[in-house]
Amino acid sequence: MPKGVTGLSAGPTRPVLRSRDAGGRGWAVLAPYVYLVPAAVVLAAFVYWPLIETVNLSFYEWNLVSPSKRFVGFANYRELLTSQAFWTSVVNTILAILAMSLATIAAPLAVAVAALRVQGVVRLIYRAVIFSPTVVSMAIASLIWLWIYNPIQGLIAHLVRLVGGQGFAWLTDPQLAIWAIILVTAWKTFGYNFVIFVAGLLSIPRELMDAARIDGAGEWHTFRHVTWPLLTPTTLFVVLTTLMLAPQYLFIPTQILTQGGPNQASNNLGYIIWEQGFEVFRVGNASAIAVAIFVGFLAFSVMHFRLLERGVHYEA
Amino acid sequence: MRIRGRWIVAVLGILAATLAGGMATAQTKIEYYHINTSTFGGPTVAKLVKEFNEKQKLCVASDKFQAGAYGGLTTALQVAAAAGRPPAIAQISYRLLRYASETFGPTPIDRVAAGEFQAVADTYHPSVLKLGQLKGMYWGMPYALSSPVMYYNPDLFKAAGLDPNAPPKTWEDVVRAARTIKDKTGKFGLYIQMDDTWPMTWFLYGLGGQWLSEDGERAQVNTPKAIKGMEFWASLVKDGLHPMAKNDEAFPSFQASNVGMVFTTIARRNLFETGSKFPVKVGELPGFAGLPRKVPAGGNVLMAFAKDSQERACGWALIKHLVSPQGITEWVKGTGYISSLKDLDKDPRYLGNLFAELPNMRPAYAQLPYVVPEENWPKKGLQIEQILIEARDAILLGQVDAKTGMDRAQAKIEQAMR
Incomplete structure (x- = not known):
């Protein structure tokens, strides 16, 4: 082959290859961002933009339809500091989170461990009975409990009267109302966490527990040193989802059973935003509450995740 | 060319017909x-x-x-x-x-x-x-x-020794009948609807009061008449004649013969007549003895x-x-x-x-x-309704006396109306 031909053929090929290399590298750098665009647009439109707009609205007094908003600076935040309804909601939400931690994390774990010891058809029946409230909608669950709670002729009042007592005004007693809502929420969510724990327990290799027992470990030590460490990723998932979702779960039973009453006694952070924003149309006040909750939960989540991550054991 | 022209005419004709049809059915x-x-x-x-x-x-x-x-x-x-x-x-x-x-x-x-x-x-x-x-x-x-009326259970009236054909005419009579029902049958004497502020207005108007000043611009929810109305309602709860319950709890209880009288809108007639275990009877909304009657629409x-x-x-x-x-x-x-x-x-x-x-x-x-007609709040009507409902709950639950409850409501309403 003549030199010139080789030179000619080799000459222009190199720059083309370089150009393709550069383009390929450029695309390789850009591609992840391009693929992220659809999700980013949706997130920006439905999460970040409302978030920014909520912060903005928290500095105004506005009823959602008036053409003019009145700028009030930090007045909505100052009002929160002295608002009895807001602080009652904060306390009730913390109570709900603590109670839900026991009722829908510790209790389902204990029941899951116990249920796995039962064999045969009984085990299936247990699981079905415990899981069934999960498939009922929260609205229907609330209506069922409305009947159970009825202080005049509800199921609980009937049973209490059988033993000579008086029915409790669950929904209109300021001491009981929030617990009535927590109970409905826990009843509804218990089964879901139970099934997650059962799945987590079943995924633990049987031979590890057998080995522990051969080494002389009793039931408690086997659970403490084998089952529990291997169950911690499942527990982390259950804890985080429960604690993050608990305030949201309270909304429907609150709306159906008490509307935050009596005299704000059962109000909570999920409900009070809706009440302020869409019942009395104090959009600025509702936004200030939402911003306060966002900041509070952000700090709580970071702290919580860091603390919990330390105790989590993932299988190698 | 002629064939193409016919096609164009046909297509235009179909388009025109479609548009005309669309216009006709819009x-x-x-x-x-x-x-x-x-x-x-x-x-x-x-x-x-x-x-x-x-x-x-x-x-x-x-x-x-x-x-x-x-x-x-x-x-x-x-x-x-x-x-x-x-x-x-x-x-x-x-x-x-x-x-x-x-x-x-x-x-x-x-x-x-x-x-x-x-x-x-x-x-x-x-x-x-x-x-x-x-x-x-x-x-x-x-x-x-609609107007508020009294639904009552004639069977419970009979069981308590009351005349089912002579329902109470005044609130004072209502209290006596409710107490008799409670004593003789062990059932609750009465229930007044609790989903809004309407009953607060029944008592206020019945006592000759009003929520607003004469010019309709200022709230006056802590007048002696407003306080007296709430004291009256709270006394029914305190004496155990009136259950502290929600409408959704008390209405089925009335229908199941566990409450003697219910005070609510006439618009619930069909609900009570068709869903009760007894032949429901209706009486007029009582007034207070010696005072002119006023029934808020x-x-x-x-x-x-x-x-x-x-x-x-x-x-x-x-x-x-x-x-x-x-x-x-x-x-x-x-x-x-x-x-x-x-x-x-x-x-x-x-x-x-x-x-x-x-x-x-x-x-x-x-x-x-x-x-x-009921008075209309000049501003922030929904917020004021909420404030009054909270005041009602606090008073009926005995958390505050009627005067304190209505004084607080007045202060909150004035703040809201600013």
């Missing part, structure tokens, strides 16, 4: 917001709207139920208005008339109706027509008209919110259908509301046989001369 769609549940007039609303759609071809109306009574409907309306899509017409509570007219920018109904307003207005009881009027303007056509007006002229015209056509003698006849029979049209109960074509068919309607009509 219908204006409108929405009608209402509060009527499936057990509280919902099927009647659906039937009336269906009849409207069948009798004309220019408009297609759809009825949109809004949960949460008038508060819930106002919420939905506020959200729809914020989104720029208000319904053509909606039921607005009499006591939220001012709030709605100042907040949502409705078109006054006499302007919507143009030349037809007077003819429709002439069919109304003059006192009822005024319920849709505010500061000299007609904002809506009064539609649902409940119910709603139909207001027009559409921005588009065609939708407004369709909205008015639907209103005309709903408040026609035939429409009101169906409405009254299907719900339990009182007729807002005059002389309908004397016309055999409409409600002439009403009392023979529905004798429990008689007390609601008998107290019509005492019916008065």
Whole structure:
């Protein structure tokens, strides 16, 4: 082959290859961002933009339809500091989170461990009975409990009267109302966490527990040193989802059973935003509450995740 | 070329025919917001709207139920208005008339109706027509008209040794009857509806008071009469005659013979008559002994919110259908509301046989001369309702005495109205 031909053929090929290399590298750098665009647009439109707009609205007094908003600076935040309804909601939400931690994390774990010891058809029946409230909608669950709670002729009042007592005004007693809502929420969510724990327990290799027992470990030590460490990723998932979702779960039973009453006694952070924003149309006040909750939960989540991550054991 | 030309002519012809057909069948769609549940007039609303759609071809109306009574409907309306899509017409509570007219920018109904307003207005009881009027303007056509009444259980009355044909006439009589029922049967004597502030107004008006100053601009919820009204209600709870319960708990309990008397709107007549284990009887709302009777009207007006002229015209056509003698006849029979049209109960074509068919309607009509409109809050009506409900709860629960509760409510309302 003549030199010139080789030179000619080799000459222009190199720059083309370089150009393709550069383009390929450029695309390789850009591609992840391009693929992220659809999700980013949706997130920006439905999460970040409302978030920014909520912060903005928290500095105004506005009823959602008036053409003019009145700028009030930090007045909505100052009002929160002295608002009895807001602080009652904060306390009730913390109570709900603590109670839900026991009722829908510790209790389902204990029941899951116990249920796995039962064999045969009984085990299936247990699981079905415990899981069934999960498939009922929260609205229907609330209506069922409305009947159970009825202080005049509800199921609980009937049973209490059988033993000579008086029915409790669950929904209109300021001491009981929030617990009535927590109970409905826990009843509804218990089964879901139970099934997650059962799945987590079943995924633990049987031979590890057998080995522990051969080494002389009793039931408690086997659970403490084998089952529990291997169950911690499942527990982390259950804890985080429960604690993050608990305030949201309270909304429907609150709306159906008490509307935050009596005299704000059962109000909570999920409900009070809706009440302020869409019942009395104090959009600025509702936004200030939402911003306060966002900041509070952000700090709580970071702290919580860091603390919990330390105790989590993932299988190698 | 000739063939191509024919094709073009044919295509244009088809296009023109399609467009013409489309124009001929173009219908204006409108929405009608209402509060009527499936057990509280919902099927009647659906039937009336269906009849409207069948009798004309220019408009297609759809009825949109809004949960949460008038508060819930106002919420939905506020959200729809914020989104720029208000319904053509909606039921607005009499006591939220001012709030709605100042907040949502409705078109006054006499302007919507143009030349037809007077003819429709002439069919109304003059006192009822005024319920849709505010500061000299007609904002809506009064539609649902209710008054609070006393439902009672004649079997429990008999069991307690009371005369079921002589229901209590005054609140003092009511307390005596309730105490007798409690003592003789062990059941609760009475229950007063608790989903809104209406009963607070019954007591206040019955004692000769009012919520607002004479000029209608300042709140006065802590007057001696307002406090006395709340003291009276709280005493019923404190004495164990009245359960501290929600409507959803107390109404089924009344139907199951566990409560002797229930005080609520006549519009629940159908619900109680069809769902109770005994033949429900109705009495008039009592007054206080020695004081003139005043019965605050409940119910709603139909207001027009559409921005588009065609939708407004369709909205008015639907209103005309709903408040026609035939429409009101169906409405009254299907719900339990009182007729807002005059002389309908004397016309055999409409409600002439009403009392023979529905004798429990008689007390609601008998107290019509005492019916008065409720005052409208000048500003922040929804917020003020919420403040009063919180005050009511605190007082009935015994957390505060009536004076403290109403003083606090007054302070909060003044703050809200600033």
